Amino acid sequence: MTEVRSREALLMAGALQNAIFNSANFSSIATDANGVIQIFNVGAERMPGYTAAEVLNKITPADISDPQELVARAKALSTELATQIAPGFEALIFKASRGIEDIYELTYIRKDGSRFPAVVSVAALRDAHNAVIGYLLIGTDNTARNLIEVERTKLDQALRHANFELERAKVVAEKASLAKSEFLAAMSHEIRTPMNGVIGMIDVLQQSSLNAQQIEMTNIIHESAFALLAVINDILDFSKIEAGKLEIDSVPMCVADVVDGVCKVMDIMALKKKVELTLFTDPAIPTEVIGDPGRLRQILTNLVSNAVKFSSLQPRRGRVSVRAMLVESDAQRVMLEFQVADNGIGIDDDTLKRLFTAFIQADNSTTRKFGGTGLGLAISRQLANIMGGEITVHSKPGKGSRFKASIPFTLRGEHHDAGRFAASGSDLQMISGLPCLVVGGPDGTADDLAAYLAYDKAVVARATDLAAARQWIDNHPPGPGIIVVDTGIAPFPLTDLLATARAHPGNGIHLIVVGRGWRHGRRYVHDDLLRAEGNLLTHRVLLKAVAAAADRAMEPERESSPDDVNATSPTQSTVTAVERRRERILVAEDYEINQKVILRQLGLLGFSADVIVNGHDALKCWRRGDYAMLLTDLHMPEMDGFGLTAAIRREEGEGKRLPIVAVTANALKEVEAHCK
Incomplete structure (x- = not known):
């Protein structure tokens, strides 16, 4: 029984060895000690293309190998092993014959003359006395790997x-x-x-x-x-x-001042086009942040001017609302959202998709009617992106548009106070705890006015009609109280309201009527009645109006409006005309037209000047004269403005330094930085 099992095991082992040896996936070539092929398996037949009958006892593996590679291999082995090796079969098996593991790449030549690379592993076959009786070369086709x-x-x-x-x-x-x-x-x-x-x-x-x-x-x-x-x-x-050359400034700035300034300029345009422009600046916005006021002004100017343009020439009265809101804040930064909404022509969905593409406008009729290059929105969005923010828009044809510019700003050190730019301490003390009623519908600015007063710690109530306002008056105890009435959207029975207020015990209730189009009208009507312009009614102006009314004082200090621009001549100054004539200004400018412009403008201001056309002569003139200021062009022949400034600074020493102002048409940041 044991003998039978042994025979079966041997048969099984032999069958397994035979199956492995005759695998078609690799070639098995066994030779005698002289290299003559004795075994040539199925894989070997498949790869070189010879049958076993064609090679057994006839050739060596060297006969189907690339002869040049054999020469190269023999030479390399001779150098490596310091032994002369013949460029034939010996080169294929020399290491194996010395008991050294040997795997190498070799090119076989097929029966049809074609070639293929093979990776060959060689082992020496030994008898019981460790004598070499032959060699076994196992090869795999390396064509795919080489490819x-x-x-x-x-x-x-x-x-x-x-x-x-x-x-x-x-x-x-x-x-x-x-x-x-x-x-x-x-x-x-x-x-x-x-x-x-x-x-x-x-x-x-x-x-x-x-x-x-x-x-x-x-x-x-x-x-x-x-x-x-x-x-x-x-x-x-x-x-x-x-070109990737636009840079963003990081300087201390007041956001409220920038927004107010833009809206004041745009209000001139709005007046001409009969568009109502309102403004609300969140009083929680910090007084000072770090950012680029010029680029913020550019973005807002574009958005507001577009809103005013596209709200005009409509059957209904045009309205534009500008809002600056604090939406996020932490110890280092704030995220502000600037909203510009209008009731203009609106924008369809197809146009919205390409609205921020350069040179794109709603259609050709838009260009004809309103003008423009189609660059404004593209530039504004890219500016917002460069500043770390974004601009989005929601619009429907005939329903107006709402643009939102969300822009982050860095906080400056410990200066995080919000809203206190608006008033003096006495005004704030006057308003703190003061009962105030804000009357007006939800579509006007009444909610914004209430928000301003609530921020300043007034006790604020809201009413939307005469009945609610009368009830507030009836419930108001004797003492001061302020009623702010927004009449900008819908008419309101002011006569009845004023009569009710005057009938209140103590006569301590005063009215502030906020209307539209009163820029030329009186602000102070009666002891108990003030009226204020609702367009661009800022926190500061409202606060002063309420403080004045509460104090039964004269009309509030009004901020300069478009009608105030020419109230003071540009030639007025704290410096008298006589003092100006004594102060001479040195002008270094080579462009003749600019010379005339500067001289005439200085003349309007009451100053006299000497004009020099290049830096060298200007330096000589400065050495001879006593000038209050130097206005210098940056680009001049012989010596430019930079060279002139450097020369003057070297010569004037540590004493009184001459004020020097650069006059240039080159507005690039590099030039500005060089000037500083």
Whole structure:
């Protein structure tokens, strides 16, 4: 029984060995001690293409190997092992014959003459006395692997080439960008210089004695010149953004001042187009943050001017609302949202998708009716993105539009006070705890007025109609109280309300009526009745109005409105005309038109000046004279403004330093930084 099992085990082992040996996946070639092939399995037949009958006892593996590789291998082994090795079968089995593991790559030659790479493993066959009686060469076809290596090599080469081309393209792009920046600087200077002459002379002309027709013509020229300058600025800004050269400032700024300033300028446009412009600035916004006031002003100006334009020429009265809101804050930064909403023509969905693309407007009729380059929104969105924010829009045709610019700002050290720019301490004390009723519907500014007063710690109530207002008056105890009535959206029976207030015991209730279009009207009507302009009614103005009413004082201090612009002549100053004539100003400017503009503008201000056309002569003139100030162009022949400034600073020593103001049409950041 045991013998039977042993035979079966041997048969099984033999069958297994035979199956492995005759696998078609690798070649098995066994030779005698001289290298003559004795066994040639199925895999060996498949790879080189010979049958076993064609090679057994006839050839050695060297006969189906690449002869040049045999020579190279023999030479390499001879050097490595310090033994002369023949370039034949010996080169294939020499290491194995010495008991050294040997695996190498070799090219086999098929029967049809074609070649294929193989990885060969060689082992020596030994008898019981450890004598070599033959060799076993196990090979696998390495074609696929070599193809992969070839492809990998090609890919590596392609990658290196692509990297080289990319690096070269980067160099070319950087050179092109530099050239573009230099071109922009030149264009900025060359375009702005004559524009300065145009606008400067118009400004001088407007200060002279003109009749009504001449005033109208100069106003048209003035508006057209600034419109052209706006287009030029848009194109230059867009080019700088495209070139990646636009930089953002990080300076202390008051957000409320920027928003108020933009709206005051836009209110002139709104007045002309009969559009109501309202403003609300969240009093919780910190007084001072770190950011770029110029770029914020640019974004808001674009959004508000668009809203005013597209709200005009509608059957209904145009309305534009500007809101600056604090939406997020922590110890280091705040996120502010600037909302500009209008009731204008609106925008359809297709146009919304491409609204922020450069040179895109709603349609050709928009360009014809309203003008513009189509760059404003594209620039505004990119500016917001560069500042770390974004601009979004929601709009429907005929329903108006709402733009939101969300922009982060850094807080400045410990200066995180919010809203206290608005008033003096006495005004705040007057309002704190003061009973106030704000009357008006939900569509007006009543809720905003109530928010301002509540922030200043007034005791605020809201009423939307006369009955609710009367009830508040009836319940009000003797003593001061303020009723703020918003009449901007719907008429309100003020006579009845005023009569009810005057009948209150103690006569301590005063009314502030907030209306629209009262810029030319009186602000102070009766001892107990003030009226205020609702367009751009800021926190500061409301606070002063309420404090004045509570104190039964005269009308509140009004902020300058568009009608106040010409109330004070631009030639007025704290410096007397006599003092001005004594102070001479040195002007270094080579452009003749600019010379005339500067001289005339200084003349309007009451100053006299000496004009020099280059830096060298200006330096000599400064050495001889006693000047109060130097106005210098930056680009002049022989010596530019930078060289002139450096020379003066070297010579004037540590004493009194001459004020030097750069006059340039080059508005690039690098130039500004160099000036500083």
